[in-house]
Amino acid sequence: MLLQEAYRRMLLIRNFEETIEKLFLEGRVMGTAHTCIGQETLSVGVAAALQPCDAMTTTHRGHGHFLARGADPARAMAELFGKSIGYSKGRGGSQMMMDSSIGFYGANGITGGSIPFATGIALDAQMRKTGRVAICMFGDGASNQGVFHESLNMAALWNLPILYVIENNGYAMSTATVRGLANPCVADRAAALKVPGIRIDGNDFEEVRECVRHHADKARQGKGPAVIECLTYRLSGHSRGDPRVYRSREEEENAWKKDPVKTFEKTLIERKIASESEIELIQQQTAQQIEEAVQRCEQAPEASLDEFQNSLFSP
Amino acid sequence: MRNITFTQIIRETLEAEMQRDQTVLLMGEDIGIYGGAFGVTRGLIEIFGKERVRDTPITEQAITGIAIGAAVGGQRPVIEIMFMDFITLAVDQLINMAAKLHPIYGQPCPLVLRTPPGAGRGYGATHSQSLERIFFGVPGLKIVAPSDAEDASALLQGAIRDNNPVIFLEHKLLYPMRFQVGDTLPGPSELGKAKIARRGEDITIIAWSYMTVLALRAAEQLAQEDIQVEVVDLRTLAPLDTETILASVKATGRVLIVEEAPLTGGIAAEIAARINEAAFEYLDYPVKRHAGADLPVPSAKNLESACTPSLESITKAASDLALAE
Ligand SMILES: Cc1ncc(C[n+]2csc(CCOP(=O)(O)OP(=O)(O)O)c2C)c(N)n1
Numbered sequence A: 001m002l003l004q005e006a007y008r009r010m011l012l013i014r015n016f017e018e019t020i021e022k023l024f025l026e027g028r029v030m031g032t033a034h035t036c037i038g039q040e041t042l043s044v045g046v047a048a049a050l051q052p053c054d055a056m057t058t059t060h061r062g063h064g065h066f067l068a069r070g071a072d073p074a075r076a077m078a079e080l081f082g083k084s085i086g087y088s089k090g091r092g093g094s095q096m097m098m099d100s101s102i103g104f105y106g107a108n109g110i111t112g113g114s115i116p117f118a119t120g121i122a123l124d125a126q127m128r129k130t131g132r133v134a135i136c137m138f139g140d141g142a143s144n145q146g147v148f149h150e151s152l153n154m155a156a157l158w159n160l161p162i163l164y165v166i167e168n169n170g171y172a173m174s175t176a177t178v179r180g181l182a183n184p185c186v187a188d189r190a191a192a193l194k195v196p197g198i199r200i201d202g203n204d205f206e207e208v209r210e211c212v213r214h215h216a217d218k219a220r221q222g223k224g225p226a227v228i229e230c231l232t233y234r235l236s237g238h239s240r241g242d243p244r245v246y247r248s249r250e251e252e253e254n255a256w257k258k259d260p261v262k263t264f265e266k267t268l269i270e271r272k273i274a275s276e277s278e279i280e281l282i283q284q285q286t287a288q289q290i291e292e293a294v295q296r297c298e299q300a301p302e303a304s305l306d307e308f309q310n311s312l313f314s315p
Numbered sequence B: 001m002r003n004i005t006f007t008q009i010i011r012e013t014l015e016a017e018m019q020r021d022q023t024v025l026l027m028g029e030d031i032g033i034y035g036g037a038f039g040v041t042r043g044l045i046e047i048f049g050k051e052r053v054r055d056t057p058i059t060e061q062a063i064t065g066i067a068i069g070a071a072v073g074g075q076r077p078v079i080e081i082m083f084m085d086f087i088t089l090a091v092d093q094l095i096n097m098a099a100k101l102h103p104i105y106g107q108p109c110p111l112v113l114r115t116p117p118g119a120g121r122g123y124g125a126t127h128s129q130s131l132e133r134i135f136f137g138v139p140g141l142k143i144v145a146p147s148d149a150e151d152a153s154a155l156l157q158g159a160i161r162d163n164n165p166v167i168f169l170e171h172k173l174l175y176p177m178r179f180q181v182g183d184t185l186p187g188p189s190e191l192g193k194a195k196i197a198r199r200g201e202d203i204t205i206i207a208w209s210y211m212t213v214l215a216l217r218a219a220e221q222l223a224q225e226d227i228q229v230e231v232v233d234l235r236t237l238a239p240l241d242t243e244t245i246l247a248s249v250k251a252t253g254r255v256l257i258v259e260e261a262p263l264t265g266g267i268a269a270e271i272a273a274r275i276n277e278a279a280f281e282y283l284d285y286p287v288k289r290h291a292g293a294d295l296p297v298p299s300a301k302n303l304e305s306a307c308t309p310s311l312e313s314i315t316k317a318a319s320d321l322a323l324a325e
């Protein structure tokens, strides 16, 4: 992925998330959503390291991962509008969408629920020798679910091609990492199972891409799983309507000063990879793309009850 | 014809399905070199190797979740949960993942989870439960509960070939029982069809799994007292074959539903409600349930048999209902 393209995806995610927050405030969409503002470069860094055949799973906070992998923003957004063009035909909402054709095996509303699931996708990849690596994205909070330990143990025992990529964004809802993890370094947990555990700056696009690529290649060669902990910060609230009583506005302001998307933008200009006018053009284009997505959602037909009732079971 | 155990036919069926389809994969605790806690998978690791007959650590949630992921990836996993009681540790993956894959995400999930429910062996409260009710009200899951060897084979084949998650109950008292079966395995059965296991016009007994075995024995005894019992063997609990149930109830006008697990909150209650809603005017007497006590399953022999339906208690309940004015 070229750096300009990476930037375009980061901006697309930022724009998507900000638009959703706005749509909620205006009462135009339903349900809930967890935006990943502040974690966009991480999403794109991981996606940039993958092969098209690779499989990714994510969590409740998954729009960024999905868009980074190439999802159609209109179809993703349509899940919030409850419209038939949505990836889950409007049935899933923000936390339940999947498109296996682009190697995206789903957001998941159960914290930690996708960890064994992704491990199973890796088992299938190993059995069928597809060369696929599974990338299981989850949060610092999810790392406390017992099933992480269970799955990592089995992945290590069986040498499965899977990377557990933790987005340590400092909080699990209101619970700061130091209040939820006896040892707030998730990567350390890998050592107990003799699995490589790496902790990196999750807001550094290139560091993320290189680290994920390196370990994905190793996994592809049959060298087994790895745990990669990416340090980041959730600039947005946990979910819509989060009053953020668990942290100070000052802490947030300081974090905004290090906004990873802006930082990446500056790097592109400094390194002369993109000019200011090119940056501006990308900004306009992504803004327009999101605007069009909103329009498509609004015009799309409602979710179909008939079709839903007839799809409980797979033929 | 041959005379073989329930265990034997399950093993043969697994072997045949694994020969037929390379993507059929077994996983579970101690199913490989040990052959499973009840010996069902004995010998299969020698035929198919440790990749396709996978011994796992003790981790029901991960076994189940991994199997679901592998199913979505392209395998047809058949997992074993050693005792049905341990399924509690896998409930999240079954309810929140497997059951949602097709209706919400649009992904087929060809998974079979085999597990033995049931009391009768004095194993105590955490090794004797019939917990199918946990899943009965969860749209998206299928539940199969055969009571004889031929059906078990046909339904297991049907379950393995089904593109949906199936919980397949093998009652532990069935395992050592012998059945007359054909020289070759039957073909696969479609899930969701009950069968009339015995014809009779005085009263209908509805049962599944091992309770059908007892219901058939009760019917035989009652025939000597000139009470003709029709036995509906549900075979599949979800989807429930309401049509067959109603047809039998309409013909006899009296119905006893037998469930091994506690009375309260059971599957029998749902069946009773459906009968009342759709066939009330055909009933000569209110629908009766005969179920386990509202107590944990105790281990002492006298307590255990007092707390679960037995041949005697079923016979008495059926006779009382048949003769009630
Ligand atoms: C099993 C389960 N428990 C609790 C929740 C509610 N919940 C949703 S997200 C969340 C915090 C998760 O934190 P983390 O894993 O760090 O991810 P982040 O939100 O920071 O991206 C909680 C408690 C849930 N959805 N599922």
Ligand SMILES: [Mg+2]
Pocket (backbone or CB within 6 Å): A139, A140, A141, A167, A168, A169, A170, A171, A172, A173
């Ligand atoms: Mg977090």
